[in-house]
Amino acid sequence: xxxxxxxxxxxxxxxxxxxxxxxxxxxxxxxxxxxxxxxxxxxxxxxxxxxxxxxxxxxxxxxxxxxxxxxxxxxxxxxxxxxxxxxxxxxxxxxxxxxxxxxxxxxxxxxxxxxxxxxxxxxxxxxxxxxxxxxxxx
Amino acid sequence: xxxxxxxxxxxxxxxxxxxxxxxxxxxxxxxxxxxxxxxxxxxxxxxxxxxxxxxxxxxxxxxxxxxxxxxxxxxxxxxxxxxxxxxxxxxxxxxxxxxxxxxxxxxxxxxxxxxxxxxxxxxxxxxxxxxxxxxxxxxxxxxxxxxxxxxxxxxxxxxxxxxxxxxxxxxxxxxxxxxxxxxxxxxxxxxxxxxxxxxxxxxxxxxxxxxxxxxxxxxxxxxxxxxxxxxxxxxxxxxxxxxxxxxxxxxxxxxxxxxxxxxxxxxxxxxxxxxxxxxxxxxxxxxxxxxxxxxxxxxxxxxxxxxxxxxxxxxxxxxxxxxxxxxxxxxxxxxxxxxxxxxxxxxxxxxxxxxxxxxxxxxxxxxxxxxxxxxxxxxxxxxxxxxxxxxxxxxxxxxxxxxxxxxxxxxxxxxxxxxxxxxxxxxxxxxxxxxxxxxxxxxxxxxxxxxxxxxxxxxxxxxxxxxxxxxxxxxxxxxxxxxxxxxxxxxxxxxxxxxxxxxxxxxxxxxxxxxxxxxxxxxxx
Numbered sequence: 001x002x003x004x005x006x007x008x009x010x011x012x013x014x015x016x017x018x019x020x021x022x023x024x025x026x027x028x029x030x031x032x033x034x035x036x037x038x039x040x041x042x043x044x045x046x047x048x049x050x051x052x053x054x055x056x057x058x059x060x061x062x063x064x065x066x067x068x069x070x071x072x073x074x075x076x077x078x079x080x081x082x083x084x085x086x087x088x089x090x091x092x093x094x095x096x097x098x099x100x101x102x103x104x105x106x107x108x109x110x111x112x113x114x115x116x117x118x119x120x121x122x123x124x125x126x127x128x129x130x131x132x133x134x135x136x137x138x
Numbered sequence: 139x140x141x142x143x144x145x146x147x148x149x150x151x152x153x154x155x156x157x158x159x160x161x162x163x164x165x166x167x168x169x170x171x172x173x174x175x176x177x178x179x180x181x182x183x184x185x186x187x188x189x190x191x192x193x194x195x196x197x198x199x200x201x202x203x204x205x206x207x208x209x210x211x212x213x214x215x216x217x218x219x220x221x222x223x224x225x226x227x228x229x230x231x232x233x234x235x236x237x238x239x240x241x242x243x244x245x246x247x248x249x250x251x252x253x254x255x256x257x258x259x260x261x262x263x264x265x266x267x268x269x270x271x272x273x274x275x276x277x278x279x280x281x282x283x284x285x286x287x288x289x290x291x292x293x294x295x296x297x298x299x300x301x302x303x304x305x306x307x308x309x310x311x312x313x314x315x316x317x318x319x320x321x322x323x324x325x326x327x328x329x330x331x332x333x334x335x336x337x338x339x340x341x342x343x344x345x346x347x348x349x350x351x352x353x354x355x356x357x358x359x360x361x362x363x364x365x366x367x368x369x370x371x372x373x374x375x376x377x378x379x380x381x382x383x384x385x386x387x388x389x390x391x392x393x394x395x396x397x398x399x400x401x402x403x404x405x406x407x408x409x410x411x412x413x414x415x416x417x418x419x420x421x422x423x424x425x426x427x428x429x430x431x432x433x434x435x436x437x438x439x440x441x442x443x444x445x446x447x448x449x450x451x452x453x454x455x456x457x458x459x460x461x462x463x464x465x466x467x468x469x470x471x472x473x474x475x476x477x478x479x480x481x482x483x484x485x486x487x488x489x490x491x492x493x494x495x496x497x498x499x500x501x502x503x504x505x506x507x508x509x510x511x512x513x514x515x516x517x518x519x520x521x522x523x524x525x526x527x528x529x530x531x532x533x534x535x536x537x538x539x540x541x542x543x544x545x546x547x548x549x550x551x552x553x554x555x556x557x558x559x560x561x562x563x564x565x566x567x568x569x570x571x572x573x574x575x576x577x578x579x580x581x582x583x584x585x586x587x588x589x590x591x592x593x594x595x596x597x598x599x600x601x602x603x604x605x606x607x608x609x610x611x612x613x614x615x616x617x618x619x620x621x622x623x624x625x626x627x628x629x630x631x632x633x634x635x636x637x638x639x640x641x642x643x644x645x646x647x648x649x650x651x652x653x654x655x656x657x658x659x660x661x662x663x
Contacts, residue, residue: 035498038506039273049166064269064291064508069498071508075515108173113514113521115181115231118224119169120197120245120265 035069048123054133057126058093062107065114066092075113092134100135104128139175142191144217144238145657152193155214159196159240162206167246170194178224178241180233180608182522184574184589184663185582190233190608192219195241201319201327201365207242208363209325211641217654218242219643220363222264222296227289227511228523229300230608235645236657242363245293251366252342255280258373259316259342261366264295268506281374283504285309290506295367299357301605303560303567305502307372307460309410310562314370315353317341320362323637328352328362342368358605360643360651361636375460376492378503379470381485383477384451388415391453391541391559392534393480395566398457399532401476402561406469409458409502410562416441416450417556417571421513423448426554435552458502463491513573520576524585525569526592528601532566540601544570547595551588567604586663593617609663615648630655 033039040063044056051057058066065072068091077090088094107127110116122130143152160168169177170193178195179187196218198204211218219239224232232241248265253274260271260282268290275282285304287297298311308314317331331347332338345353356364385394394413401407420429429444430436436444445452457473459466474485490496490503499509514521526544530536537559548555548570556571572588574581589610593603597617606614618625629649633640640651650658 032495034276034496034505038269038498039276040269042277064267064506069507071512074509075512108177110181112519113511115227116177116179118177118195118232118243118245119166119174120195120224120243123166 036067037064037070037073040064040067049125051123051126052129054129054131057122058130058133061117061122061126062092062130072114095134095136097137098134099137100128100131102137103131103134107131139172139179139188139191141170141172141175141193142238143193144215144236144240145654147214147216147238151214152216155210155216155240156194158210158214159207162203162210163196163198167197167199168194169197178232178243180231182228182231182524182576183233184522184524184586184607184609187233189237189663190230190235190661191237192232192234192241193238195232195243197243197246199246201247201321204242204244204247204321204363204365205325205327208321208323208641211240212324212639215639215641215653216240217641217644218363220244222293222299223267223291224296225289225292226296226300227292228525228607229605233608235608235611235643235661236654237661239644244363244365247365250274252368253278253280253282255282257343258282259368259370261342261368262294263366264293264364266294267292268294268297272504272506283308283372283374284506285311285314285372285504286501286506287311288501289508289511291508294369295364298367298369299359299364301358303410303562304504305410305412305560306458306504307408307410308370308504309560311369312354312357315357315367316343316345316370317347317368318353318356318364319366320356320364322362323639323642327365329366330356333368342370358647360633360646360649363642372460372504374492375462377463377466378458378460378490379466380456380458380488380490380502381470381473382488383455383457383481383485384483385413385453385455385481386451388452388541389538390480392538394453394455394534395532395537395559395561396534397476397480398455399561399564399566401473402532402563406472407457408460410560411455411457412502412558412560413453413455414558415556416445416448416452416454417554418558419450419454420444420448421516422509425518426516427518435549435554456502457485513571517573517575519578521573522576523571523573524589524607525571525605526589526596527567527569527603527605528596529565529567529604530601532561532564537566537568539599540568540596543595543599544568544592547591548572548588551584551591553584553588589663607663609661611645612648612658612662 040059043060073090077087080089107117178192217239219234220242221232223245244264247263249263252261268286285306285308287302302311317333319329321327330352333341459469499507530540545555558569560567574585603614633651640653644654
């Protein structure tokens, strides 16, 4: 167990370091940008009841937990590794076994530490787009 | 969740209210299906969520829509439960105190109306979350810092109105409020402070205004629906130094408080100093069962073993200073000398200077995250937590007495003792975190009995809570008993005068309008 946690911690650190290494060099004095979960894109400006951009909706409405460094990613990384999977699978976008229906259900019903999300948190249209974006499993 | 209509509202009358609301916000933003009701349930409810059922939720997009909804709610006698983003986790989430209330979800009103780096303030709508505000500041590279709570999913305004606390110099969030706009229970709209004058540019700068000061009367309150809030922000400091002291013994908290509180009161320390016990560090290291696999409380011998194994003190003080480097250095010498009177080991020193990266989980530097909530994983299953949070004077004696009192009660229920103290100045907020699995009725039952015992015994010692869950709002209000509960009488007099139909948040914090006073016995945990 301890070993799994240690590996998870290293994997998380590696993920953070990658983030820090990835962006182009900054002017002297400028700090590296925050990790992805703290620099989500701005919300789309259109009608949220007809949104269709799954990636954008995912990053805006799910990103503060489920992008790199977020609490959901941290917990899932640990969980996936204990199930014998690689740490990258802690990121939902790296999963190939999620179905659209499953994504919809977890978002609306909640799961373990994740509370259920309302239609103000994420509209049905946004959720459909996110479910299509993440639901790579058949 | 099945429909529970508000008191004395028939299903048919309820439907017409929903149709009237839909006429204002559009039918998609009136959410009244079983699934919608479940979405607004208290996700961490101590017991069945059905104890605090919303009948529906309605989500306006503007102040005008809020006004229209409030007027219709009066007409249809359909009470509203306003929430900003509805993430009041541990205290009821978005669920209402009174069964059948309609959640007024203000999450769509999420504009940052002003962000002023010169005078260091912002003006936000209810739906703006800590992440949103942080990211807006980062995008424009403004020299401003936030103060964030442990869970930064929530709304900046909502947390502030609920008297949330953070761990920077601006950590007493309600103190940062300067000028609000609120929709009153009759649908009228008012601006407080200098904002009571049209276009006054000092609205969010001068906190007193002219005449009675009402800003905080809208906090933990059911006197209106706050739609805009001015909030002071911390100017980004040039440098910051973290001094980390491991404090070996539980009883050391006494001298720690007597050392730090005077420096906080004098202004040498600006920060709200957070002092978590060892369990606050352990919850990030794994699950409870990895360290103690029995349902009984972790015994003292095992605690001592774990502290040794993980090289932890019983408490950790991670104190942070902010400002120009020479000033910070000078302050650090004073703090270190004061701590050295009782502690031999020198602190670990972590300097930060403008341009250095900031640790992504650093709440003492105003970085939002939800990572501290990983503690819900500690218990496993559908983990949840409640905080028992009395306020005590910031003296070693008062803090030690309170710690011994709550520890004795918590031990007697065979529950893990997980306390923290936050020194906010002349007072310390003591949060006793109680963690449980939502699927273990026995655990929930123990927590409820324990919570009642804590409230009663702490009140006997003379102390009250600063915030509580829906199910204990009345019980805690009962402890504020000066002059036979004059405080509640006064609040209810005001409530009845400005909200004769009682339609804004009946029962909030134990303040009941006469229209629904007969419901006060329901919904108690």
